[in-house]
Amino acid sequence: MTTLPKVGSFQFHIESYVCDFTGKATLPVIVSFIFQAATAHANERGFGYDDIRKDNIAWVVSRISIEMDEYPEHDENITVETWIENVTRFFTQRCIRFINKDNRVIGYARTIWAAIDIVTRRPVDIPAWRPDLAEYVVPDKECPIEKLAKIPPVNGVEPDMGYTVRYSDIDINQHMNSIKYIEHTLNTFDLKLFQEKFIRKYEIVYLVEGVFGDKLKLYKQAVSDDEYLIDTKKGEESICRNRIIWVHGTRVHSARMNGQMTEIKK
């Protein structure tokens, strides 16, 4: 074990090209910060992509749940803290806390990762493979996000026009970039919604990896005025499922009192 703290802390600067028309960093960018922080945290501690490639294993993100009180603005810095909350047989849970320029917590995320055998594409028994990961677990640091629930399939609605997976969707591993699913999901919404509301909570479950040329359709269902389910499908098969909860305005003020986000608890 290294002498590094169990919680990693990484800073990002909000460049203009990661902002949308509201002048704030977009959700896909915030999620990309999660991936970068997770990658750096794991690399520094000896279980990053490069370290585990020796074992023919790769980390694959399975679920993300993120709740933001507000989004950082152009030219601000944001600090992204990340730590491992637990390690079970086939999954690790990694938590994230977002801290703004005024040292105020503005959001949390919980992510679930599997370790996949690159050859067989099957999940690896994590504690058997890397018992040392247990030493990095921080079980008691607060991450006030509900446990990730199942996102139901969407049925009986007409699909959005969808998209074909193209060059700009493909990541360094030649799969569909995990961030791009989120970008395409957001593109099913009218600009007006982004003017009036912001994305308070977002969940995604990754089911199948998209590849270049896949023709994907998005099935969107309004659960309420502010909650939507979006199912990304290739033919009949779900590629990823998304849940979005919008809130009026640009921020939630009282959210972090007592570390609870009571106003969206159901």
Added chain:
Amino acid sequence: MTTLPKVGSFQFHIESYVCDFTGKATLPVIVSFIFQAATAHANERGFGYDDIRKDNIAWVVSRISIEMDEYPEHDENITVETWIENVTRFFTQRCIRFINKDNRVIGYARTIWAAIDIVTRRPVDIPAWRPDLAEYVVPDKECPIEKLAKIPPVNGVEPDMGYTVRYSDIDINQHMNSIKYIEHTLNTFDLKLFQEKFIRKYEIVYLVEGVFGDKLKLYKQAVSDDEYLIDTKKGEESICRNRIIWVHGTRVHSARMNGQMTEIKK
């Protein structure tokens, strides 16, 4: 006039989320660096967007021509130098030089900007409006890129499936993001091409601003194995025209000898 040097120099770090599957920064990202450097250069010298908004005037990019010997890789730094080459009645030419981590010049760009009256949408007589801009002109710094030629329209070909302008395409000014036209243009090419070749030269002429909901079609014509014209149209009207020249491999070695790029001169 400020005491700042006429040539501005800005550094960028290549984050993983700005790389494509080849592990290098993409062309749209390199162009975004041009915009950021141009914006910072103008801001520092008193003629940036915020300064000129007082006069109800905005800078609008009209043309870009960029030639790269190679693209910077993930985790590298790149230095972007920019300066004004000349100011004519309705346009300024701004040059860019890209320098890699080994202090080697890896590319150049030339961009043409108009100053537009925000209310009338008409071009402003720049020397009459801001005679002080002449003091920033660097007429003799080398920028070995051919003068920007007209990009012809594309006729007689079937359009690509095209795209609708959506949330992720819209910039902070609520217009189609100038970078996104380039991303969609590149998306007309097969992944195989990006594996075998790289974009040696790229030109774009912006003609009309796209807005949310526009349904755009891309008309692509192969001039040769390595040269393509792509016309982005809304109905019969050209929104922007692009020319791409590909070269085999990942870099051109001898390009900058004598500051000439003889191998693609025609």
